Amino acid sequence: MYSADILDENKKENSEQWNIKASLKINYTVKIIQDLFQTDNSHIYDMCKNPNANYSRVVIFVDNNVDLFYGDNIKNYFRQYDISFVWYPISGDEEAKNIDNVLTIARKISDSGLLRRSEKIIVIGGGVVMDVVGFTANLYRRGIPYIRIPTTLMGQIDAGIGVKTGINYMGNKNRLGTYFAPEATLIDPGFLKTVSQRHITNGVSEIIKMALIKDEHLFHLLEQAIDELTPQGFSSYGSVHQEIFERAIDSMLQELEPNLWEDNLERIVDYGHTFSPSLELKSNTPLLHGEAVAVDMALCIALSFSRGLITKWDAERCIRLIQRSNLPIHSSIFTLSMLEEALDDTLKHRDGFQRVPLMNAIGSAIFCNDLTRNDLISALEYVNIFH
Numbered sequence: 001m002y003s004a005d006i007l008d009e010n011k012k013e014n015s016e017q018w019n020i021k022a023s024l025k026i027n028y029t030v031k032i033i034q035d036l037f038q039t040d041n042s043h044i045y046d047m048c049k050n051p052n053a054n055y056s057r058v059v060i061f062v063d064n065n066v067d068l069f070y071g072d073n074i075k076n077y078f079r080q081y082d083i084s085f086v087w088y089p090i091s092g093d094e095e096a097k098n099i100d101n102v103l104t105i106a107r108k109i110s111d112s113g114l115l116r117r118s119e120k121i122i123v124i125g126g127g128v129v130m131d132v133v134g135f136t137a138n139l140y141r142r143g144i145p146y147i148r149i150p151t152t153l154m155g156q157i158d159a160g161i162g163v164k165t166g167i168n169y170m171g172n173k174n175r176l177g178t179y180f181a182p183e184a185t186l187i188d189p190g191f192l193k194t195v196s197q198r199h200i201t202n203g204v205s206e207i208i209k210m211a212l213i214k215d216e217h218l219f220h221l222l223e224q225a226i227d228e229l230t231p232q233g234f235s236s237y238g239s240v241h242q243e244i245f246e247r248a249i250d251s252m253l254q255e256l257e258p259n260l261w262e263d264n265l266e267r268i269v270d271y272g273h274t275f276s277p278s279l280e281l282k283s284n285t286p287l288l289h290g291e292a293v294a295v296d297m298a299l300c301i302a303l304s305f306s307r308g309l310i311t312k313w314d315a316e317r318c319i320r321l322i323q324r325s326n327l328p329i330h331s332s333i334f335t336l337s338m339l340e341e342a343l344d345d346t347l348k349h350r351d352g353f354q355r356v357p358l359m360n361a362i363g364s365a366i367f368c369n370d371l372t373r374n375d376l377i378s379a380l381e382y383v384n385i386f387h
């Protein structure tokens with residue numbers, strides 16, 4: 001997995017110094033597969049077959065709600081293929097992203113007696129279980145193979161397809177986390193039929209983000225399909241939904257792949273993620289991730305407009321798209337002082353620079369490093385015009 005070479009010439013420069021250079025190979029597949037757990041679909045079986053033994057075994061961590069809706073069907077799949085499995089339902093709520101849960105999951109892995117490489121972990125659920133199980137898989141024996149099967153829209157177009165893992169710590173989102181690629185991410189849109197409308201809309205927020213900063217055509221598609229962004233719409237996977245879905249994944253991966261370890265802290269996919277991480281957990285009724293991102297995006301649209309980067313017409317069109325998706329554009333916790341605090345925390349996260357992605361047209365973004373208190377005041381005023 002790792003390759004390292006100690007350069008002779010470096011060593012010769014100084015006999016008491018060794019410079020170690022290593023690179024980490026990343027090779028994983030993100031694949032859309034409908035009817036993943038239908039028994040005539042051997043994809044998962046092929047991935048889980050133990051090449052070194054005549055029996056195969058997996059440890060499955062499954063979101064509680066996914067267990068309720070699909071547990072029997074999924075278990076039946078593994079029985080049909082004669083793969084023995086250990087089945088652990090876990091909570092998919094945001095509060096589950098904590099260190100106690102990590103230790104519980106690690107204990108379950110330990111209890112299962114999993115072989116280090118040839119037996120795999122499978123995680124099935126939303127972004128929460130992707131993050132917390134991925135984090136544990138990375139810590140356990142310094143990394144064991146795992147397969148992601150995201151079951152929410154957020155999971156399928158965002159949380160499940162990159163390499164980030166994490167848990168919340170001391171009231172901060174994802175403050176403890178790692179980069180740890182799965183062996184594969186298998187996406188079955190059929191899971192979306194039982195996701196609540198609120199959680200579908202939550203995922204739509206991240207799709208809108210990709211449209212605003214990278215993909216104007218996706219923006220048009222969203223405008224056209226606005227009334228059909230539903231569990232039924234996404235799970236039936238008709239042509240418009242398929243195009244929206246594939247463009248969202250493709251544009252996200254185009255951004256992630258060349259910068260998987262975030263060496264470059266100027267990331268356009270951080271659009272809508274400047275103020276939202278500090279505020280997501282702070283409200284009395286906490287906002288979902290995508291809802292906090294939507295409020296942040298509206299503010300950033302206002303910032304673009306007030307800086308003359310986009311026209312009034314485009315600013316209104318973008319804000320209306322967010323509103324028409326039933327996402328919030330204001331929050332009582334987005335006060336000036338909270339925004340300043342959030343920007344200050346983001347400054348640390350982005351190593352001393354604001355690096356705030358702002359749209360400079362629909363489908364395009366630039367970075368800004370000089371936002372002032374006055375910018376925030378006028379952006380808040382602008383967003384408040386919309387009801």
Ligand SMILES: NC(=O)c1ccc[n+]([C@@H]2O[C@H](COP(=O)([O-])OP(=O)(O)OC[C@H]3O[C@@H](n4cnc5c(N)ncnc54)[C@H](O)[C@@H]3O)[C@@H](O)[C@H]2O)c1
Pocket residue numbers: 063064065066069091092093094097125126127128129131151152153154155158159160162163164165166173174191192193194195196199202203289
């Ligand atoms: N690692 C990353 O790159 C990344 C990216 C974006 C978001 N995230 C994280 O993802 C989390 C949000 O993920 P989410 O939006 O998927 O929420 P979630 O994981 O909390 O799932 C939402 C709800 O839907 C339920 N659920 C899951 N699948 C279901 C299904 N098929 N049918 C019915 N109910 C189902 C869950 O039990 C939960 O109650 C946040 O913690 C966020 O920080 C991580």
Ligand SMILES: [Zn+2]
Pocket residue numbers: 158206273289293
């Ligand atoms: Zn996000």
